[in-house]
Amino acid sequence: MVKITYIQPDGRAQTFEVPPGYSVMExxxxxxxxxxxxxxxxxxxxxxxxxxxxxxxxxxxxxxxxLEQSMIEEADVEKEHLRLSCQIPVTDALDGLVVRIPTKxx
Amino acid sequence: xxxxxxxxxxxxxxxxxxxxxxxxxxxxxxxxGLLHEPDIxxxxxxxxxxxxxxxxxxxxxxxxxxxxxxxFGLQAEVxxxxxxxxxxxxxxxxxxxxxxxxxxxxxxxxxxxxxxRPDHQAILRAKPAMIPxxxxxxxxxxxxxxTSRECIKETKIGGVTxxxxxxxxMATFLAGRDPAAYPxxxxxxxxxxxxxxxxxxxxxxxxxxxxxxxxxxxxxxEILAGLPEFSLEPGVEMSYYLAAVIQxxxxxxxxxx
Numbered sequence: 293m294v295k296i297t298y299i300q301p302d303g304r305a306q307t308f309e310v311p312p313g314y315s316v317m318e319x320x321x322x323x324x325x326x327x328x329x330x331x332x333x334x335x336x337x338x339x340x341x342x343x344x345x346x347x348x349x350x351x352x353x354x355x356x357x358x359l360e361q362s363m364i365e366e367a368d369v370e371k372e373h374l375r376l377s378c379q380i381p382v383t384d385a386l387d388g389l390v391v392r393i394p395t396k397x398x
Numbered sequence: 399x400x401x402x403x404x405x406x407x408x409x410x411x412x413x414x415x416x417x418x419x420x421x422x423x424x425x426x427x428x429x430x431g432l433l434h435e436p437d438i439x440x441x442x443x444x445x446x447x448x449x450x451x452x453x454x455x456x457x458x459x460x461x462x463x464x465x466x467x468x469x470f471g472l473q474a475e476v477x478x479x480x481x482x483x484x485x486x487x488x489x490x491x492x493x494x495x496x497x498x499x500x501x502x503x504x505x506x507x508x509x510x511x512x513x514x515r516p517d518h519q520a521i522l523r524a525k526p527a528m529i530p531x532x533x534x535x536x537x538x539x540x541x542x543x544x545t546s547r548e549c550i551k552e553t554k555i556g557g558v559t560x561x562x563x564x565x566x567x568m569a570t571f572l573a574g575r576d577p578a579a580y581p582x583x584x585x586x587x588x589x590x591x592x593x594x595x596x597x598x599x600x601x602x603x604x605x606x607x608x609x610x611x612x613x614x615x616x617x618x619x620e621i622l623a624g625l626p627e628f629s630l631e632p633g634v635e636m637s638y639y640l641a642a643v644i645q646x647x648x649x650x651x652x653x654x655x
Contacts, residue, residue: 329593332603339608366608368530398530 294387298325298343301395310382316391317341317378327393334378339363340398341377343391350375352385369394399506399649402621404429407501407613411494415455416466425494433499434639452490456483467493497606500543503645504596504610505617507540508533511586512622513630513651521588523622531591533614538594539586541570542644545598570596571644628653 293309296319300306310319320328320341329340336359345353350373356364360379364371377391408425412418417425431444452468459468471486481489512519522529549564560566573595575583580592597604604610630636631650639645 331593331597331599333600335601335603337601337605337607338603398534 294382294384294389296382296386297388297390298328299390299392300327301393312382312384314382315378316343316380316382316386316389317376319382320377325393327397328377329397330378332378336360336363336376336379339367339376342367342369342374342394342397343377344373344394345375345380345389345391347373349386349389349391353380353389368398369396399502399646402617403502403506403509403649404498406505406617407498410609410613411497414467414493415490416459416464416468417455429494429498432495433641433643448491448494449487452487452494453483456486456490493606496604497609499643499645500606501610501613503542503643504537504540505614506646506649507542507644508536508614508618509621509651510630510636510646510649511536511540512618513628513649515586516627516629518586518588519622519627522618526619526622528588529615529618529622530611532588533611533618534594535586535588535590535592537596538574538580538590538592539583540644541574541594541596543596544569544571544642546642567642570594570598626653626655 294312295307296310296316297305297307298320306323306325308319308323308325310316314322315334317328317330317334319325321330328343330338331340332338334341336357342364353375356375356379360376363376364374367374374394375391380386404426405422408422408429409419412421412425425448428444428448431440432448435441435444455468456472459466459472463469463472468486468490471481471489474481512522518532522532544567546565546567549560549562549566552562553560573579577583580590597607597610628651631652634648634650636649637647639647
């Protein structure tokens with residue numbers, strides 16, 4: 293199990309044990325974390341599972357592909373450190389990962 | 399409708415495809431033939447014309463690549479291979495069919511709402527930043543597009559068994575007015591910020607959603623900035639096409655010059 297902490301825009305933090313093989317989005321979705329909408333169910337098509345990932349953690353996570361990059365370019369929020377959480381597979385290297393949820397997903 | 403709502407998405411489509419705007423009339427006629435002709439022969443003719451045109455353009459881009467959607471489609475690789483010709487035609491055709499009537503209809507329903515609610519026009523004119531949320535709220539209240547699926551595996555939902563090959567037509571416009579999901583569902587609350595299923599849900603969520611949202615936003619921004627307070631022409635009764643898409647036949651607006 294991999295520990296992931298999801299921080300709401302108001303600072304409230306929730307930590308969950310997420311099985312490797314899930315995406316960071318699924319970890320949030322299955323634990324009813326607010327603010328992760330994931331309308332398209334993880335197809336990198338809707339852009340509603342955005343999270344901020346600190347650079348130190350981002351280095352250990354899978355790099356964004358071209359599709360995710362173009363989705364991020366379209367995002368309507370601050371784009372620095374922004375990722376789509378459905379495109380980050382949970383691996384043991386991410387144990388302790390902290391992601392911050394933006395104030396809005398669209 | 400013919401002055402704006404039909405033309406606008408077709409113009410965007412032409413530009414995306416790298417086609418000259420001079421072909422607008424032709425494409426509008428094909429769109430009409432595809433979607434609003436009761437005669438199956440006319441529907442077939444329009445379909446063949448669009449497919450023939452797309453094939454011709456694809457051949458052209460193969461030799462003369464440009465910065466457009468067709469060229470992108472020719473060069474793109476999915477799971478390690480390129481699209482074959484039929485897939486590419488299908489992709490372009492889907493964008494043509496999926497992105498025209500649907501956008502026109504949703505825009506029309508939104509403009510209709512605003513024509514009947516000068517107070518909402520005033521709010522959005524004063525705060526254009528609210529337009530994106532307002533569009534989603536109006537998409538909830540006036541979902542224009544229903545979506546169909548074919549069952550592949552026997553499934554039981556709410557006590558009803560759906561069998562393989564059954565066609566299921568999902569009425570997004572009813573879901574958007576579900577009182578269990580939305581308090582006061584009949585009321586349009588511009589900043590309600592509720593989720594809706596008018597673009598569908600899950601892996602087959604409308605793939606044109608981002609383009610559609612952008613088109614609708616730009617349309618409303620420009621209409622509200624460019625027109626004084628508008629309303630429906632008095633005495634005109636609304637009528638609608640009703641099929642997979644709910645679409646006003648005409649939307650006659652008046653405003654003081």
